[in-house]
Amino acid sequence: MWPPKFSDCIEACNVARRRCERAVTAGLAQPDVNKVTQVIVVARDVARIATLTTQLLERGSKYAYPICDVCARACEELAKACAKHPKVEAFARCADACRKCAEECAKLAKQKRKA
Numbered sequence: 001m002w003p004p005k006f007s008d009c010i011e012a013c014n015v016a017r018r019r020c021e022r023a024v025t026a027g028l029a030q031p032d033v034n035k036v037t038q039v040i041v042v043a044r045d046v047a048r049i050a051t052l053t054t055q056l057l058e059r060g061s062k063y064a065y066p067i068c069d070v071c072a073r074a075c076e077e078l079a080k081a082c083a084k085h086p087k088v089e090a091f092a093r094c095a096d097a098c099r100k101c102a103e104e105c106a107k108l109a110k111q112k113r114k115a
Contacts, residue, residue: 005111006020006057009068009104011056013050016075016101019094020047023082026090036085043094049074050101057108065112068105075102 020043026035027033029038056064075098082088082095 006060006064006108009101009108010054010057012097012101012104013054013071016094016097017047017050017054019097020044020050020078022090023088023094026088036088036091039078039081039085039091042074042081046071046074046078046098053105056093065109067095068112069109072102072105072109074098075105 005052006088007013023043024040027036027043033040049067049071053064053067056067079095079098079102082098085091
């Protein structure tokens with residue numbers, strides 16, 4: 001079992017991963033996919049990063065903290081990209097989940113830097 005302080009971050013990463021996958025699917029269904037290519041590409045990366053982050057947190061890996069920093073930055077980037085397409089509901093939901101994930105990951109990344 002992971003330390004309790006990780007549970008909020010793990011949950012936020014899992015939600016972000018699921019929303020990223022849905023955003024990719026929604027992006028591919030858009031009439032002009034070229035307009036949302038950046039969202040699709042970054043969402044695929046964030047889904048993978050969030051997955052890795054949860055795996056490392058669940059194991060209590062010492063590498064979880066630096067990956068949390070990467071995850072936070074990637075999530076922020078995706079949230080900004082999604083915000084450029086407010087009419088796509090899956091993008092709006094993805095942006096919200098990514099902001100929450102970025103917040104939780106940033107907390108853990110900062111905790112480790114202080115230690």
